Structure formats: structure tokens, C-alpha cells
Amino acid sequence: MGKISTFIANAKAEIHKVIFPTQVQVRQAFLAVVLVVTVISLFLALIDLIMGEIVKTALGA
Secondary structure, eight states: HHHHHHHHHHHHHHHOEEEEOOHHHHHHHHHHHHHHHHHHHHHHHHHHHHHHHHHHHHTTO
């Protein structure tokens, strides 16, 4: 039983050391992720369209 209580006490001590992000930081990170994902998605869609046209032209379809 001593090991479990020691583990729980150490876990609580570690949780108190954690610095949680503020609401503004979370919002900024969220917007950055959405922006990067959107830009990469648009880039890949453009590449897909270009490659599709190249294949259509090459195959004479």
C-alpha cells in the first residue's frame, strides 16, 4: 500500500508543476493549426488537379 500512496503523492506533485496554457494561447494554437492544415490541403488539391490533367493528357482521354 505504501508504493501506491507514494505514487499518488508524486503524481499530485508533478501535476502542480504543470503550466497549463491560457485560453488565448489555446485559441492561437488552434487557429495556427487550422491555417496550416487549410493551406496544405489547398496545395495538395492543386497538385492533384495538375497531376490529373497531366495524366489525362498523357493518356489522351
